[in-house]
Amino acid sequence: MKSQVSVVSKKPVWIKWAIIGAVSFVFMMTATVFLCMQQFDKAQNDPYSKVPFSSFGSYMAAVMDPKRQTVVVQALRTLTKYQRHIGGTKVELAASEAELRDVVDTLRSTVGADNEYTIMASDILAKCLVKEKKYAEAEKVFAEVVQINERICGPENRLTATAIVNLAEVNKDLRDWSEAGKLYERNLAIHRKYTDKNSTQVSTALEEIGNFHADKKDYTRAKEFYNKALDIHLARNDRNPSERRRMYEWLGYLEKRQKHPEESALQYSKAIDIEIAQGNIEEAADLHFNTGCGYADNNRYDKALSQFDEAEKLLAQVKSVDDEFLLASILEWKGWTLQRQKKFDESMAETQRAISLLEAKPVLRASEAYFRCLVQRGDTLQVWSKKADAEKSYKDVLVQYRKLKMKSLTGSELDEMLDHYYELLKSSGRAQNVKQIKSELRI
Numbered sequence: 001m002k003s004q005v006s007v008v009s010k011k012p013v014w015i016k017w018a019i020i021g022a023v024s025f026v027f028m029m030t031a032t033v034f035l036c037m038q039q040f041d042k043a044q045n046d047p048y049s050k051v052p053f054s055s056f057g058s059y060m061a062a063v064m065d066p067k068r069q070t071v072v073v074q075a076l077r078t079l080t081k082y083q084r085h086i087g088g089t090k091v092e093l094a095a096s097e098a099e100l101r102d103v104v105d106t107l108r109s110t111v112g113a114d115n116e117y118t119i120m121a122s123d124i125l126a127k128c129l130v131k132e133k134k135y136a137e138a139e140k141v142f143a144e145v146v147q148i149n150e151r152i153c154g155p156e157n158r159l160t161a162t163a164i165v166n167l168a169e170v171n172k173d174l175r176d177w178s179e180a181g182k183l184y185e186r187n188l189a190i191h192r193k194y195t196d197k198n199s200t201q202v203s204t205a206l207e208e209i210g211n212f213h214a215d216k217k218d219y220t221r222a223k224e225f226y227n228k229a230l231d232i233h234l235a236r237n238d239r240n241p242s243e244r245r246r247m248y249e250w251l252g253y254l255e256k257r258q259k260h261p262e263e264s265a266l267q268y269s270k271a272i273d274i275e276i277a278q279g280n281i282e283e284a285a286d287l288h289f290n291t292g293c294g295y296a297d298n299n300r301y302d303k304a305l306s307q308f309d310e311a312e313k314l315l316a317q318v319k320s321v322d323d324e325f326l327l328a329s330i331l332e333w334k335g336w337t338l339q340r341q342k343k344f345d346e347s348m349a350e351t352q353r354a355i356s357l358l359e360a361k362p363v364l365r366a367s368e369a370y371f372r373c374l375v376q377r378g379d380t381l382q383v384w385s386k387k388a389d390a391e392k393s394y395k396d397v398l399v400q401y402r403k404l405k406m407k408s409l410t411g412s413e414l415d416e417m418l419d420h421y422y423e424l425l426k427s428s429g430r431a432q433n434v435k436q437i438k439s440e441l442r443i
Helices: 013-044 056-064 066-084 090-110 116-131 135-152 158-173 177-194 200-215 219-236 242-257 261-277 281-297 301-315 321-340 344-359 368-383 387-404 413-426 431-441
Strands: none
Touching: 066 090, 066 116, 090 116, 116 135, 116 158, 135 158, 158 177, 158 200, 177 200, 200 219, 200 242, 219 242, 242 261, 242 281, 261 281, 261 301, 281 301, 281 321, 301 321, 321 344, 321 368, 344 368, 368 387, 368 413
16 A cells, blocks of 8 residues: 655745745835825924814815816816916016916815815915005905914914915015015014024025114114025035025125125125035126226225226127126116216216117117116216217107117106206207107107
């Protein structure tokens, strides 16, 4: 009798490893979900980071309802379109205002006033109103957004803080300095309470308050807040130095406004070093130009010309329409500076270079810079005692003004030029001519 041998079947190795992998995957996913839930619970209990979910039910109800689904989707498509085109022309913005109001009303009636999309639509609508300088209307919309965020997120939430800044900005546009200042300070207090003392949120809030004081022309207070923001950037030792560069530029601007050309040049030079290191040639040239303007405004003409020359050398390395416009501005200021030094031949040469550069392209010929250069040419000729040439130049200015319809210049550059023209004609008893021109142009 033969003995029976039991044969145990062996599973393939790949099945064993597949089972181990599946078990490991399930374990990892479970652990990940557990950790995410912990973080979510922590965030929901954190007044600063809490994410609102109170409107989720109303949103799902609207999306699941076929009758309302199409309306909501169309509203969100419109919202996305104007998020991308919010920087458009005034005509586009005027059209978008009515459309966005419809979007806001649609979303309020379908997904609720507290829904994130409704809030987003209201925010974009308010920004469009700001673009159109309808500040009072924008203020009402931004105030509603703040109130909604306070209700669903809390008064110290980061989303509420963002809404507060938007409201502060429009109050600043309305010149309600007291209310704007309180809102900026509230935003700073929220970030200081819940984030690190050297956080990006705190430095940004400090910079915004600096901008606020600069707009009020309280340059001492503005400098105080810019320096505080700069200290944070230096403490963080940011890999991206653009934040430090911006602070140096702001500080240079403030010193220039306070007529401290050397201090301004020092701050601008720090910003220039950063721009050069990053290969931003045009930005560095613009900073040299601003440094030169600071010197020129304070009668430091040689130093001004040196800075203008440095700016022009840098611009020679790049080519674009924007660079040509900046170059024309540099040449305009060089011409004005040389005129102040009574170097009339050189002044006329630089001013004419600027005029030729601007005349070469229609987009530049329609700019205010072109008009200013034409006026400067007439002024230089008048100071140079070339009255006949000056009179011809001023007449050319008026021709260009009427041709380009530069209504934005009435009462400013045009009025100043006409005053010079008046003085020129006064000596020959023809001052009445300018009075007639002013009446015609409604100056």
